[in-house]
Amino acid sequence: MHGRCLTALVAATLILAMANAAAGVESASVRLEDPFDQASGSEIMRAVHERHQQYPHVYEEQVMVLEDRLGHRDTRRLRRFTRVEDDGTVRFLLLFDAPEDVMGVALMAIRDPSGVTRQSFYLPALGPEFIESSERSSSGYFLGSDFTVENLTGEVLEDHLYRRRRDERVHGESYYRVDVYPADADPQTSSPLRTHYIFQDTLFIARTDHFDDLGRVERRQTHHDLVPVGAGVWRPNLVRMDNLRDGHKSFLRIERRVFSADLVPAERFTTQWILSNQPPLSRIIAAVEDES
């Protein structure tokens, strides 16, 4: 019975394919109706956001690999804590675990509901104090990598203007393409900051081309090793950023990901907790022993 059904399905598919070919109709047109066929860029981005930003508490153990133009690689191990509060406040904390010289370095960013981001650093070697950093720094490269803080925390929809471009098919995959502009920009006269390539089936951003002020692709961010983490919700286990100007590459590999409020309690995003827990004493002892 099962085999018969399968045969019938294959036959039906073949017939349909032949019919399509004969009619000269694009394969896209025979798919199920595209719910975003008439959607604007903003609508697509909102749908993307709603589908994939469903988990407010995320804990990740990451490995960041920096590759220079000669192919030399440096590896950093870090933990990332993300917490979205009910009022829309986003808290973001990165803790460095390796190499040992940067163990305990912390980067904390808090974006309030109004979209203002406060950012601060903690360098254990400098002493027990947090150093504030301006919001403007968040658009700069992040700790030697080719990522900016914004690349890692995600963009705030309200801060941007989206313009849909013609869909594109690359290597058999169909993408929505959405250009991103600053909220106050006039898309008619200015160049986009970046273009997102969004899988049409999963609404996941597969690739983002970041442009320089001349409209040339400066960096290309791609997401790989996508894994489903819920109903229709996907997460990449590898984020790659190619700096096309310098020939640098940055890879962010997620080795462990847990969606749990327990692992990202609100107190973790306080300077007190960081100063008293980072770097962990046990790890310092282990590092010293390793070194000796």
Next chain:
Amino acid sequence: MISRLFLLGVRHQAPTLFVLVLITLAAAAGISRVQVDTSFDSLIPADDPARAVYQRIANEFGSDNRTLIYIRDDALWTPARLASLDALQRGLRQVPHVERVDGLFNLRTVEGRRGRVDAQLLMDGVPETREGALAARDRALANPLYRNNFFSEDGRVTALIVSLEDIEEKPDASARVHDGIETLLDRHRGDFEQVFQVGPPRISVELTRSLFADMVLLGPLAALVLIGAILLFMRSAMAAMLPIITSSLAVIWTLGMLGWTGVPLNILSAMIPALIIVIGSTEDTHIIAAYFRGLLGKGEEVRLDAVRYMARHMGLPLILTVMTTALGFAANLFSNIGLIQDFAIAATFAMLANGVITLLLVPMLLARFGQRQPPAGFEQKQRPGLPQRIVRLFRVSQERFPTNTLAITAALCIFFIWQASNLYVTNDPLSYFPEDRPLIQDTQRIADDLAGVKIFYIALEGEHDRTFQEPANVARLAEIQRFIQRQGAFDASLSIADHLAFVHREFGGQFAELALPETRQLVAQYLLFFHRGDLEQYVSHDYRRANIVVRHNINDSFTLNARIRELEDLLDHVAAPDLRVVITGENLLVNRAAETLMLGQVKALGLLLGLIFLVMSAMFTSFKGGAIALIPAIIPIALMFGIMGLLRIPLNPGTAMVAVIAVGIAIDGTIHLLARYNELCRRTSDYVGAVHQAVEEEATPLIVSSLALALGFGVLLFSNFTVVAQFGALAAATMLFSILANLLITPIVMARVRLVGLYQILAISVNKEVLQQSPLFAGMSEYQRRKAVLISETNDFASGECLVEQGTMGRSMYLILDGHADVVRRDEDGERVLATLGPGDVFGEIGYIRAVERTADVRAAGPVSALRFDYERMQKDLKFFPNIVAQLNFNISTILGERLADMVGTSAKS
């Protein structure tokens, strides 16, 4: 054989012309393929191991080849000017082959104050207010990493650093980059008080354009000078036109060869057309002078006879001089600097090509179109021209004070050699241009306001990863930089130590001073604030290697190399024992090649002199001949090096070649002199007279050609390149010195020797059997017999002519080579033929031994050719050719002994 070769173009005009036209057409087709090489690479020895080290370090830390855009404006920090600067920086990024542009609008800085540290762009967009602009200026000037590198101390000057893709393999890429930048700068010139670019593309473009300008200017100018000189001295339009025809063809052949073989044209080979015209003309001058001499004979076929005369007298000297001139250029092949090697290949080919063309074409043209009468005044010796006046002036010294003249010359040489000890070497590409050139002035302006555009690296390597995260090692970098600052020779240096000190200060608060972080952890944590792109010029990814970037504006290799040696001494101390250190940079490699240049030229000169000595010794079958040939070559060189030392003219790729090239050319005059002297010696025992005659005959072509050479080389003074102009001036001076050496010193020395040319020995045409059977040559090898013939005089007698006259005193002995002669005794009864002598017979031997009256006439019974052995001459020659003359004397004794024995036997019988 040489004469036959010389007459090839005359005997086979159509085939010769066909071959010449064919080669010329093939060469002309290759001209469009000629490549131009103005890269710095050609200034670095190909086998220099430091080149590989540099390439490795440049690969890791980035190339030091960058273009700097200089922008000066008193109102630079205003929104309007900054908007223009922003537009300029954006525009530059769109120029083809531009990889990145660093400047005010993309430089990042770290700014710390009151518990905050912001890592941000120096200027994130054009400020809208004057205050915003001034705040950006303050941020920029507060950053020690950028002060003097991107901004002048007073903030009125800023720089944009343009990094390019690797364009070495892309033809015309430099020109595209330069022109693209220049077009953009033209649009912004009204926006700023001053804006210009300096960097490899501009240097390359200026080198290329100047090179072509040189080629267009120098060749025709040299031709004009040459025509003028020849018209003035030789008064013959034909004599002026022939060198132009041959050299034009040689230029086509040479450029064609460069095109087909891929040997590039460079700033030195741009002077080749001028050199061919100038140097090639000397051969033409000599052979045309010989043609004119040939016209003095009154044969039936005036032109052809003159050409034959020319072939007989000039064939060998022409080949020899072409060879020595070519050798002079070829000696430069031993230089391992590509620039000189490529020039040597082109110039050597050019000289040989010109020789071949002259050999084939000039006799042909003269035989067909040559003038039938020598120019007016050519044979009027009673109205001496300038050459004769010079010769007579010199003869006073030669005859009255020969020893003093030699001593004064020797003293002069010693003085100039002592002056030559002040010589210094330079190979800096910017020193190729004159100082008043805008490029050089712009380079100086950058050095005055910022730091020099020349860069070298001090690369250090530790034994393990993260060496340069250790504060102690970072401190060593800082120590080296402090030494560089104390030296005062270099403009600026930058390393990871500067970056760390700067961040440390910013994290330390507004009152903190520049100091290095004290722990490895702090170093590592500070480094997180830099993007890798900001650091990769200063430290390797694993922090095992560090790099100090040093900027300077030193234009002479001598100073630069001396300062680098000081630095190396310090590095030996600072880096030991665990750090390996290397100082490198393309500019440094080029400058270091200066020492190789000096060594290479000393080797080439030694080799050339040795080769000429050997060739000349072989040619004149005597080491003395070889030594004499060197005298007029060495004297001008000694004077030239002395003048360089005296006037502080550096040894550079241009001037370094003068010596070997001048030797190759100066020796030509000596060869002509010695060849003529030898020829004359065969007909006279008055060697001093022979010297005078040789000098008088050769003086005109020698002086004319040397003056033409001097004027032609002088033309190079109009070159766009200092190195070429210096080459021209020194070569011109050396040519003038060679007149002095050839006409004043060579005759004094020449008169004291007697040479026999190998070519004469080989070319001698005598009946072998006659010589073999003659008792006079008993016990001699074939070579010795031929040489003995040349030591003697060859006399030809017409039928009935007296070889020896009865009753006269004579100290000559004869050997009949060809024909018959009657021994006739005259007395009161009339004449009696006592004997008839034939080939191989010897007579007059008694007179040779002792001055006695000839007892009979010896009269030619038909045309007779006889060798004459003069007693006095043989005594003179004894010191020059002791073995041969001693054997001859021995054989004469034997002949006399046998005659005596015969006489005694005859008396006893009677």
